[in-house]
Amino acid sequence: MTVSVEAAPVVSVDPVLLAVPGRGAALRVRVSAPVAGAALPIILFAHGFGSSGRAYGPLADHWAAAGFAVLQPTFRDSRTLGPIPDDPLLWRYRVEDMLRILDGLDSIAAAVPGLSGRLDPARIAAAGHSFGGQTAGVLLGLRVLDPATGAGADLADERVRAGVLLATAGRGGADLNPAAAAKFPWLNPDFTHLTKPAFVVAGDADASPLTTRGPGWLTDPYHLSPGASALLTLRGAEHSLGGIPGYDAAETTDPHPARVRAIQTLTTAFLRSALHPGDPEWDRARAAFAGSALGRLEIK
Template identity: 90%
Template structure:
């Protein structure tokens, strides 16, 4: 078997998807292993202001591990210009994710050798920071209107599992007033998130958005009935060691060992979640025995 580190991968960017009414086509980066069939899919949501061209350490690893990784670029990406001041940005992101799911054949057709090799029955959603909330919505998370308390159910049954990386916790009194005013969508309800999820948080990720400390980023685990595991990385800040890019300027806690932990454990979790009976997650947990690198909590 070809090792994950050396398995050849092909990436195509951009793959444009027509999006009437959106103002511009949706651009998607696609990364896939050169070989293999019945390939599971990871639909990845980037952080606020980032783009589908970021997160190479994750996308490259997952693709080499046998996943097809789809990375849309959302309207809040700085690569598209100034970020719109729009309280529905969170919803536009979800619509873009659904647009990708609705056009899997067209996406595959844009990549040489990929048509006919996808497994549409095994789809996961993953995301970092704001992207974690975006992915979470497809898994059952609901964004509550701060005025009415209502939250639409936008979960998609095609999405079977997820990985939420450095994802915001509860809103309301847990937000500082400036964050609540600027980002009204930071008001999640996790009680309907029942799909199997791995949550990853850094215990040094002190967000300016919250009145709490780094434990705020563990809410998606503690408050989601579907969350199966929490990986806490000691000393990790919001970039979790460097997942946004190989040389991303926002990485303030660069640590290749942390990135490898996220790569390895997220891969194992998704393989087992998408293929019931697959023992890789249990094996990876058993092998991950260095508390200085990370702690795994299981429900």
């Protein structure tokens, strides 16, 4: 699959620190953006459980070179900050951090040389991998249900217009391994309110230990969300989807550069078209991927 996208030089600053009263440590954000250009659309990216905002270079670098400003927070569950807290509200702390970044866009831009005044707050997307996919999904309308009461707060944010959910958990309840249900009570999502445009990516060899259902579980965010309009299922891909967590990340069990390139190209095209209606890149990328041996692209 070949879609020509002109890459721009990129600047990255890490960390940009946001002081948050009552949070304890400042919120760390890695910012990557093209060195030139105005009205840059924004991708707010949520890392996987235990990872950090310094990971996922293959995605962040590509998106920034393609003209996006990419903001990557490091959440409290990051192993770079110490032992992961045993706290059932970790999922909510992540969402709160994402919202703080949205509220602090001007301060973040001012901390990056040459970026002030160049962000477009009217064109914001949320993306994430694994646990980060759920985090991004909450901003799009996904609700995390309390396993005891069945209640779920609406934490969607109108500023976020589209999203990308990579290897993101499916339904909770009986679909979970009992040990996972006990350890991760937030794995109980309600997708029915996720109405904003979303692109879901899953691997057909991602046999998650969290579920009893097998790799099909990771396609629930597409099948159960009214807004999810595209599903890329990658053949042979495991949870790292070919290597998106990092260029030499130890957790990549299925290194496959062509899979990563497909994700880079298709997610970039989807987000451009979602944030700039009428942009033809998504149609071109879909046509280029048609019949690919890498996987299957479904469209609602």
